[in-house]
Amino acid sequence: MGWNSWNEYGCDISESIFQKVGSLIVSLGLKDLGYNYVNIDDCWSNKTHQRDNSTGRIQPDYNKFPGGIKRLADDIHDLGLKLGIYSDAGTLTCAGYAGSLEHEVVDAATFAEWGIDYLKYDNCNVPAGWKDEYRWFPENWRGGPPAEDQTAGGPEDSNESRPVPAPPGYDWTSSTTFKRYKTMGDALTDVNRTIQYSQCAWGHQHVDEWGKLTGHSWRMTGDIFPSWVGSLMPILNHASFFYKTTNFWGHGDWDMLEVGNGDLTLEENRSHFAMWAALKSPLIIGAKLDGIKPEILKILSNKDLIAFNQDPVFGLPASPYKWGVNADFTWNQTHPAEYWSGESSNGTYVFALNTLDAVQNKTITFAEVPGLDANTTYSVYDSWTGERKGSFANSYTAPVERHDTMVIRVVKT
Numbered sequence: 001m002g003w004n005s006w007n008e009y010g011c012d013i014s015e016s017i018f019q020k021v022g023s024l025i026v027s028l029g030l031k032d033l034g035y036n037y038v039n040i041d042d043c044w045s046n047k048t049h050q051r052d053n054s055t056g057r058i059q060p061d062y063n064k065f066p067g068g069i070k071r072l073a074d075d076i077h078d079l080g081l082k083l084g085i086y087s088d089a090g091t092l093t094c095a096g097y098a099g100s101l102e103h104e105v106v107d108a109a110t111f112a113e114w115g116i117d118y119l120k121y122d123n124c125n126v127p128a129g130w131k132d133e134y135r136w137f138p139e140n141w142r143g144g145p146p147a148e149d150q151t152a153g154g155p156e157d158s159n160e161s162r163p164v165p166a167p168p169g170y171d172w173t174s175s176t177t178f179k180r181y182k183t184m185g186d187a188l189t190d191v192n193r194t195i196q197y198s199q200c201a202w203g204h205q206h207v208d209e210w211g212k213l214t215g216h217s218w219r220m221t222g223d224i225f226p227s228w229v230g231s232l233m234p235i236l237n238h239a240s241f242f243y244k245t246t247n248f249w250g251h252g253d254w255d256m257l258e259v260g261n262g263d264l265t266l267e268e269n270r271s272h273f274a275m276w277a278a279l280k281s282p283l284i285i286g287a288k289l290d291g292i293k294p295e296i297l298k299i300l301s302n303k304d305l306i307a308f309n310q311d312p313v314f315g316l317p318a319s320p321y322k323w324g325v326n327a328d329f330t331w332n333q334t335h336p337a338e339y340w341s342g343e344s345s346n347g348t349y350v351f352a353l354n355t356l357d358a359v360q361n362k363t364i365t366f367a368e369v370p371g372l373d374a375n376t377t378y379s380v381y382d383s384w385t386g387e388r389k390g391s392f393a394n395s396y397t398a399p400v401e402r403h404d405t406m407v408i409r410v411v412k413t
Helices: 014-027 068-078 104-114 176-190 204-214 229-241 266-278 294-300 303-311
Strands: 003-004 037-039 081-090 118-122 196-199 218-220 251-253 319-323 339-344 347-354 360-366 377-382 388-393 395-400 405-412
Touching: 003 081, 014 037, 014 068, 068 081, 068 104, 081 104, 081 303, 104 176, 176 196, 176 204, 176 339, 196 204, 196 405, 204 218, 218 360, 229 266, 266 294, 266 339, 266 405, 303 339, 303 388, 303 405, 360 405, 388 395, 395 405
Parallel strands: 003 037, 037 081, 081 118, 118 196, 196 218, 218 251
Antiparallel strands: 319 339, 339 347, 347 405, 360 395, 377 388, 377 405
């Protein structure tokens, strides 16, 4: 849990922004809820003089960070928080700054010496010698769930010929993508500091199958943006089929939170946060905290949803048990699975998403929910308000606004 600079600031970053964000995380009560990483994204290094000629170390942009990254890390640590940084498994980052490919050992040592606690490791500017023979790019399928023999070129490969499909049973740990991410993971393991390793491989080369071997979290799709139809629903559709690899010690990352950004409605913001919490995705705020709207802060501060996301006993995410609008297991980029459930230390959570453009009555039939049954009376709690709705047998029904999500916690009476 934490905050990342990219969605709000892009390359327009500075030392003072991160110092202020750290203070706001504390004063807004977010630190006490578990948001403890302050993450620098791209554009923090010197773009023209990228590495020291003698040591090979990446050079910070001292115009943006006058005290260097070490001083900022000290400031963030003094607040009881942790500092994250960004690099890339290519020759350059996505914005054209120094990447870490073939510099992993020196960069990991540098980050550790500076006091870095988290590394987001992106996937841009991969040179020809490191391209994969076979590719698996999940964001490109529109007609149905990706099959092992399907393949498509990614955005950066739009001018290349369509790659050869992977043979049946292909071992994706033999890919060069695996090697690139494992090399940095090994370098981080060898330094005398614990650094959270966030592998931003965009879901390529089936990182969901091997990400736990090389790091702590792994991006499952391409970049998120604040659009219900254009981004949130396609990502959730993909998650409806590829949620199973998350558990303790490794988490599928469905990208930073867009809660509070763009033109998302209040209900869409609620659904976004609820479903990312349900998936046990890292909860990384991407909104500007200075002047944050009270209703957005309230969503991000929901203790019941955070408790599910961070449960110390149950590591599995919520899983879909019924699609709703469509027949079960239907691949649909605008109407993904609507009914999800998951176990927690405090009962069974049930999530009912309304993907339609009008209010819908949503019924939770207990016999359909894994772990619940029709012969038991349950207490139902509304996770948005904390209110106990009463005791119910067989089912629970409530209206759900357009693009909103009902979240209830069900406890045996």
